[in-house]
Amino acid sequence: MEIVTISLISLGILIFLLSFGVPLPYCFGGALMTMCLFGGATMKGTMVWGYTQLSNPVLLCIPLFVFAGTIMSESGIAASLLRFVNVFVGRIRGGLGVVASVSCAIIGAISGSGLTGVAATGPLLIPEMAEKGYPRGYATALVANSSILGLLIPPSVTMIIYGWVTDTSILACFLATLGPGLLITFLFCVVNLVMARKFPLILDPPKTPAEAVKEGVTCTSRAIPALIMPVIILGGIYGGIMTPTEAAAVAVIYALPVGFLIYKGLTFSTFLEAAKNSATAVGAIMVMIIFSLMLSQIFVMEDVPQALVEGVFTITTNKILLLILINFLLFFIGMIVNDVTAIILIAPLLLPLMEAIGVSPVQFAAIMGVNTAMGGVTPPYASILYLGMRIGKVEFSEVIKPAMILIICGYVPVVFLTSLWPSLSLFFPSLFGY
Amino acid sequence: MERFFKYTLTILISTVAAMQFYQVVMRYILEIPVMGLEETMVYPTLWLYFLGSVNASREDTQIKANVLDVFLKTDRARLIVRVMADTMSVVVSSWLTYWSYEYFRYALRVWKESPTLYIPTFYAECSVFIGLVMMTAYAAFFLVKNFRKLTSSQQAEQGA
Numbered sequence: 001m002e003i004v005t006i007s008l009i010s011l012g013i014l015i016f017l018l019s020f021g022v023p024l025p026y027c028f029g030g031a032l033m034t035m036c037l038f039g040g041a042t043m044k045g046t047m048v049w050g051y052t053q054l055s056n057p058v059l060l061c062i063p064l065f066v067f068a069g070t071i072m073s074e075s076g077i078a079a080s081l082l083r084f085v086n087v088f089v090g091r092i093r094g095g096l097g098v099v100a101s102v103s104c105a106i107i108g109a110i111s112g113s114g115l116t117g118v119a120a121t122g123p124l125l126i127p128e129m130a131e132k133g134y135p136r137g138y139a140t141a142l143v144a145n146s147s148i149l150g151l152l153i154p155p156s157v158t159m160i161i162y163g164w165v166t167d168t169s170i171l172a173c174f175l176a177t178l179g180p181g182l183l184i185t186f187l188f189c190v191v192n193l194v195m196a197r198k199f200p201l202i203l204d205p206p207k208t209p210a211e212a213v214k215e216g217v218t219c220t221s222r223a224i225p226a227l228i229m230p231v232i233i234l235g236g237i238y239g240g241i242m243t244p245t246e247a248a249a250v251a252v253i254y255a256l257p258v259g260f261l262i263y264k265g266l267t268f269s270t271f272l273e274a275a276k277n278s279a280t281a282v283g284a285i286m287v288m289i290i291f292s293l294m295l296s297q298i299f300v301m302e303d304v305p306q307a308l309v310e311g312v313f314t315i316t317t318n319k320i321l322l323l324i325l326i327n328f329l330l331f332f333i334g335m336i337v338n339d340v341t342a343i344i345l346i347a348p349l350l351l352p353l354m355e356a357i358g359v360s361p362v363q364f365a366a367i368m369g370v371n372t373a374m375g376g377v378t379p380p381y382a383s384i385l386y387l388g389m390r391i392g393k394v395e396f397s398e399v400i401k402p403a404m405i406l407i408i409c410g411y412v413p414v415v416f417l418t419s420l421w422p423s424l425s426l427f428f429p430s431l432f433g434y
Numbered sequence: 435m436e437r438f439f440k441y442t443l444t445i446l447i448s449t450v451a452a453m454q455f456y457q458v459v460m461r462y463i464l465e466i467p468v469m470g471l472e473e474t475m476v477y478p479t480l481w482l483y484f485l486g487s488v489n490a491s492r493e494d495t496q497i498k499a500n501v502l503d504v505f506l507k508t509d510r511a512r513l514i515v516r517v518m519a520d521t522m523s524v525v526v527s528s529w530l531t532y533w534s535y536e537y538f539r540y541a542l543r544v545w546k547e548s549p550t551l552y553i554p555t556f557y558a559e560c561s562v563f564i565g566l567v568m569m570t571a572y573a574a575f576f577l578v579k580n581f582r583k584l585t586s587s588q589q590a591e592q593g594a
Contacts, residue, residue: 017519017522017526018499018501019499019501019502020502020515020518020519020522021498021499021500021501021502021503021515021516021519022498022519022522022523022526023491023496023497023498023523023573024496024497024498024499025487025496025569026522026523026526026527026530026573027499029526029527029529029530030522030526032530033526033529043533043536044536047533047534047536047537047562048537048540051537051559051562054480054483055476055479055480055558057472057475060450060454060475060479063447063450063479063482063483064450064451064454067447067451241462242458242462245454246454246457246458248454249451249454249455249457249458250455250458252451252455253451253452253455271444272440272441272444273440275440275443275444275447275448276439276440276443276444276489278447279443279444279446279447279482279485279486279489280439280443280486280489280490280493280495281486281490282447282482282483282486283482283483283484283485283486283487283488283489283490284486284487284490284495284496284497285497286483286486286487287483287484287487287565287569288497291530336499336501337499338497338499340497341497379504
């Protein structure tokens, strides 16, 4: 059998195992097994290569960012951030929905993860929105969709992994998803303001200028310790002061006094729980990464990406058509696997094709980022939407319609704009010389 | 076990963060070069990754897609799929463990040392094998548990 056929069979095995609910490290292991048993590949050198990759210091920023984000969300920053954003937009009709979108984007900048965003803001925002007259299903859909912005607003764990597996600058990847992330935040705010006109909302009573100023000063000063965190991370990285790994370590150390002494949400037992949960999440991701990288390495050694490029070019060489097809493929992959898996599975395979049609690795980072983020709220694998449903105590039938409206009006246009208008993703990286 | 993982994982992740922060302070604030810290960090980092993954297997929180579950209507059908998934997990995990054992033997034979402090790298490399052995054991544990659940539900149905 030809090696390309065996590679396709191994990918088929991977999808088969995935659909049965086999843990992801073993899904990649199953595909590796197929390549070794039937494709003539060997695990001997691959195991040594995989270990070397895993001990790369660049990867260390993943556990540290996850840990910092978990500590911050345990510390109770969400309430302060929500009050801070509420000062500016809380009194307009639909303002609470805008608070949800913007707060989730800011929390994304702190945590780098969508699940952390929905876990931190959902318990506070969804009941409050429901109390103010928003349908509970809509509130849940908005918070879940907005939490995905954590994957697009830097620092983002998925972009660290993309940068690492494709050998692209992680700093450039962080900036590539910033433009699309901000645009999605804006679109969610607009959609929310339009939809809020239909809801019987209860608005806050107007305040005197003195009361408004007092509230503004109080809420801002309370939110400052939380807002400093992204400044430290991003300022440290883009100011050329620290590497992403070092910035992540500083973020962890900064988050401790903020959580224990300022917001006081962190206790010894919640700290232990946060550390254990972070380490468990990181372990699950990293062991999956090692096996997926071994599989990618075997594919590369067998020239599978090149064969894929040649195969696709026999169908069409039209750049726009290819980009649309790739978006559909990524959307489909995002529907069945999580963001990290989609990136490590697809990025090394498709990058040669992207480069062949003139799409830079940095723009492809944004294309993958937006598509995989959208996958987090698209069933059947909609982990963030499901978590939102659990927090919001709503049924799937209540949440799916508003979720689809937000996806169609917020994500879908940005997916196509990111693919067809390179400046959207390349503008911020170009400011820093990438 | 819960206490073991809670404290061990906390110590590991905190050590990694503290070591990295120490490097930032020494390098950028005190401007003193730190020799060998990066190579030392590999040890807690690798153990953090593999023990974290073992704990995910123990808690049954490894990342899964569970696509078929969406289409299955009964708990029994879901349990059957779960037993099949557990069986496949044990097979693949055992195969991976075999190769990690080969790597373990290779690391033991070669006995490499880190370039600056001459610490044997075996102490980090063995985490791959030990981690996979424990992950396989937990995969087998869940297979047995779910298989028993399936057979007992079958017996209960026949009894009824």
